[in-house]
Amino acid sequence: xxxxxxxxxxxxERQQEVEIAxxxxxxxxxxxxxxxxxxxxxxxxxxxxRPILCLATCELxxxxxxxxxxxxCALEMIHTMSLIHxxxxxxxxxxxxxxxxxxxxxxGEDIAVLxxxxxxxxxFEMVTKTPEVxxxxxxxxxxxxxxxxxxAGLVGGQVVDLESEGKPDVTEAxxxxxxxxxxxxxxxASVLSGAILAGAEPEDLARLARYAQNIGLxxxxxxxxxxxxxxxxxxxxxxxxxxxxxxxxxxxxxxxxASRHKAESLVISAQNEVLPWGEKGAALxxxxxxxTSRTH
Ligand code: GRG
Numbered sequence: 001x002x003x004x005x006x007x008x009x010x011x012x013e014r015q016q017e018v019e020i021a022x023x024x025x026x027x028x029x030x031x032x033x034x035x036x037x038x039x040x041x042x043x044x045x046x047x048x049x050r051p052i053l054c055l056a057t058c059e060l061x062x063x064x065x066x067x068x069x070x071x072x073c074a075l076e077m078i079h080t081m082s083l084i085h086x087x088x089x090x091x092x093x094x095x096x097x098x099x100x101x102x103x104x105x106x107x108g109e110d111i112a113v114l115x116x117x118x119x120x121x122x123x124f125e126m127v128t129k130t131p132e133v134x135x136x137x138x139x140x141x142x143x144x145x146x147x148x149x150x151x152a153g154l155v156g157g158q159v160v161d162l163e164s165e166g167k168p169d170v171t172e173a174x175x176x177x178x179x180x181x182x183x184x185x186x187x188x189a190s191v192l193s194g195a196i197l198a199g200a201e202p203e204d205l206a207r208l209a210r211y212a213q214n215i216g217l218x219x220x221x222x223x224x225x226x227x228x229x230x231x232x233x234x235x236x237x238x239x240x241x242x243x244x245x246x247x248x249x250x251x252x253x254x255x256x257x258a259s260r261h262k263a264e265s266l267v268i269s270a271q272n273e274v275l276p277w278g279e280k281g282a283a284l285x286x287x288x289x290x291x292t293s294r295t296h
Pocket of ligand 1: 046047048082083091098149155158182296
């Protein structure tokens, strides 16, 4: 389906809305150090893909930005806390994130752990600030986020990732487990939470879940490719980390070219899921396309 949809201006407008809402979400009060540390990572930029997906699906199903924004902020808080913890010396041990020194490099490991914990807790409080939406739907969003974060989601994926590091025989099934949990779960929760808030029917949720699973895997394949092909300046974090840490990646299993093709075919499958919505689905189709065209 051809479309005149202008993705650049859409992303720019949505990013600005999200930046304002995030900026207003946390003020610095006593004890200042923890709030400053939370804000340091939260306001360090980033593509804001997860909040934008939440806003876009909510809008697709007739909901407003106002009802989705608290959850959109919560998703970015959860994502940011996972980056803070992922960068710690006991995890991936990285010095740069979003073009800046990592949280623990600036505030120390103790405060970085606590900033992650505080962002996670506050994310759930944010969801409860949702206006106008019936409480059972808000509760459904809380459940969806909790499942995406815990042992059935990000945490489980991270555990298998840590266990697999340096092993020469990581299978495709294990790699896919890692990424559907570490990366896919929160992207899926981003898409579905917007839909739930707007009052999606079960068949809408099933279709959007398939859209999200396809872009989630495509996103991670592209992440693996960029780790090899992009510079530290483009990525805002250390490049070539996967090879250095002897991590199994999609390019290491399939090669770069086949990985690119796989990512592109997943994006097409994702876009096809949104076809029944016609022009209303243009934003979600364009965002799926952006997953493979991005350079950072
Ligand atoms: C969730 C309780 C809890 C703990 C954290 C460390 C950990 C458990 C999980 C790791 C999760 C992780 C870092 C996954 C990688 C996800 C990913 C592809 C990040 C990059 O996302 P982008 O490109 O980054 O959207 P920006 O900076 O643009 O937001």
